[in-house]
Amino acid sequence: CSAMRSFFLAFLISGPLSGQLAQGGAQVKISDMPFPVANAQQLSQIVWTMLGTTTKETVYCVSEAPVSQLRFVCVDCFQKNITDMVNVLSGAQDLTRSAGFPTVALRNVAVNTNWTGTTIMCQAALNGGTIDSAPAVIDVRYLKQPHVVDASGQGPVLIANQGYRFYVECIRGGDGLCQQSARRKTLRCAVQSHPPATVFRWLKNGVITSGNGADITIGTEMIGQSIQCSANNGLFSDNDMPTSQAVQIDPYSAARLIQDNFQTMQSAAPFQAGNRIDMNQQINLGCQVEGSPRPLVFWKLSKSNGQVADAACAQGFDGQYQEVPLDQRTQSALANNLVRLNAVCSLRITNYSFSGQYWCSACSYVSQGTPECSPSLDSPGPSVLSVQVQGPPMQSDTAPSVEKSPNSETAIVTVHYCAEPPPKPPRDVIFAVDQNELQIGQSWQNFRFEGTTQNNTLPNCYLARLHISPVTDADQSRQMVLKVQNTYGSKHIAVTLGALLGGGSASSNSFPGWLLALILLIAAGLLSFVVVVFCVRRNLLCFNKVKSASPYDDKRKANLNVHQTYVEEAPRPLYQPSGQPVECPLDYESAVQVAYCESRMSSV
Incomplete structure (x- = not known):
């Protein structure tokens, strides 16, 4: 140990x-x-x-x-x-x-x-x-080069041929000057370093203005000035600290909505009573906005389920804008260098997803990242355009589905459709299985039409449910169609039961019996053909080309008890002593002698 x-x-x-x-x-x-x-x-x-x-x-x-x-x-x-x-x-x-x-x-x-x-x-x-x-x-x-960012970590806006810009709010008084009561802005000196930076400096127009601090708060006093920051973690001398790019500070007047055309549109064609509008109609939403710097407009849609999405039109930097002439602006707007724009959203109503509430948001990018907007991008303001699309039934973007438990013999097929006005049961919504029509509550064999319910997540859309009990192999080959109609038209939605019930795979349960029998018959024929070819090539069974000796020859051969041999060297006589030709052997074992005799006789 x-x-x-x-x-x-x-x-x-x-x-x-x-x-x-x-x-x-x-x-x-x-x-x-x-x-x-x-x-x-x-x-x-x-x-x-x-x-x-x-x-x-x-x-x-x-x-x-x-x-x-x-x-x-x-x-x-x-x-x-x-x-x-x-x-x-x-x-x-x-x-x-x-x-x-x-x-x-x-x-x-x-x-x-x-x-x-x-x-x-x-x-x-x-x-x-x-x-x-x-x-x-x-x-x-x-220590990498520092950058000036705002309190949320967003960098300045880069304007072509003008450099980087940060904005501070400017609320002008009667004298045209920015009031001190406007919101102040916090800027931060962001730097990546190891070890962490401990020394910071802020520069106004290249001159040091403050000492050791990573943040600085500015207001209207910095409008028209440039600002930079320096940082150090001990790797550089005080006179050689890395410095950020210069950022220009400009006044910012919050973008706001001046007016829109929503009420005017709802009281004229193609809108009908109850904010209804027919399918395939063209409408142009308009908003007038004002702000500095140049505002942008985003068009939003709030659906019936509360979901907020972008409207299906050009917006933001790609939007349709027209600047309001100077003679149509107020004196205060001209004095504050405010930009006033007319923005348009052109919508072509092609389906029921256009239903909902529309609004426009006036926005300004005062830093990188999310813009500042009024009203909010997430919820509509006081002025909205309500749109209720109506037209013929359409197939929903949601594909048909099936609910089937692994060990269950029943299945529920769900088909989605959209229509406004809604179809009226029982005659407007029908399931057809192999051309056998089922209204709500009716059954045919193992199929039963349970009913329809409204889709809570999609406007003007519904669900039709067909119950199958028990599920059989033959159901996968049945032809099923959902027939929907309203006052504007009709729609037939085909449903592939084979893909829903069988998962789209060709299993043995869904394989047609006649096709299986045909394949087996072809396989048997090919096998027989191969056997015949093999026997012919091998001279087997009944395909032997040389006949066996006759029973008579066998008996004669047995009685004589003669064992004939073939000697290559011995000459064979062509004639008997009587002068008659030698009779060639006829038995199988003397086949070679026959050939020999024939060859000798032909040579003579």
Whole structure:
């Protein structure tokens, strides 16, 4: 036991020293100076400082003869999913010839900021094995260029040929000047760095205005001025701190809705009583908005289920706008440099999804990200246009579906359709199964039309349910159609039961019996043909080409008890002593003699 304890103690002590003493006393070290290995200091942490795109520090791996093939290796890159370090480490420069001892160096390394915390070591080859240095942990220190953002982290607006802009609210008084009561704006100096930045400076038109603080609050006093920020985490001198791009501060008058044409439209054609409008009609929604900077208009639709979606027309930067002439603007608007626009949303009513409440929002982008809008983009304001589409029945975007439990013999097929006015049962909604029409509550064989219900998520849409009990294999090949009609027209919606009940797969249950019988018949015919060809080629069974000897010949041969042989060398007489030709054998075993006789006679 004491010997075992001594062995483990020696292992634990010698383990960390494996990179410094191994195989004949050879050492390998990672150092920041190109000293001989005996004088080099092993680094436990490698600090790489990024000034630009590369580091300013050089890291060395040193050893001593007779080792060779020094190289840096990453210990945990695979676990940390770091893939770009391998190429950098393999590009270490060999300085052995100039240093006089085994040395490689990493210079001007293009490091990645996510390398912090990664472990590397140096390896050397000796006598067919490797020697490892002690591990060293990488610490990448950097500070990227700062940026000015707002309190929500959004950057300024970039205007073509004018640069970056932030806006502060300006409410002008009777004298045309911005009042101090307007909302103030908080800006932040955002910077990516390691270690974190601790020193910040704000500059107004290039001149330092405040000291150590990441945030600054500005108001109308900064209108027309430019603002920048600087940050430092100890990597730079006070006179060389990285500085952000300049951002211009401009006045901002919140975009607002002046008027719309909603009430006028609802009181004229093509609208009917109750905000109803027929299918395939064209309507143009109009809104007049005002604001500074130039406002934008977004058109929204609130459906009957509460869902809010974009209206099906051009909007935002792609919208249809016409600027109001100067002579039609108020003096206050001209004095405040407000921009007034007429915006149009052209809608072609093509289906029932156009039903709902429409409104327009006047918006301004005062920073990147979501614009500031009035009324909100999420809920309508006091003025809306209600649209109730009416027309012939249509198939819903929702495909037919089936409800079927794994161990159940029943199924419920649901078919979706839309119509306004709604079809009136029982004659306006009919299921036809193999041309057998079923009204609500009626049955045919194992099919029963349960009824219809309104879809709570889609306007003017309904669900028709057909109950099948029990489900049989024959049901998958039946032809089923939902017939719907109202005062505007009718629609036949075909339903593929095979895809719904069988999952769209060709299973044995849905395979036609006649087709299976035809395939088996063809297979039997092919098998018979193959057997016949085989027998013919092999001379088997009844397809043997050479006839057997007759019973008479067999008896004669047995009575004579003669065993005829064929001798190649013996000449065969053509004539008997009486002068008569020799009769050629007729039995099977003398077939060769027949051929021989015929050939001799023909030659004579």
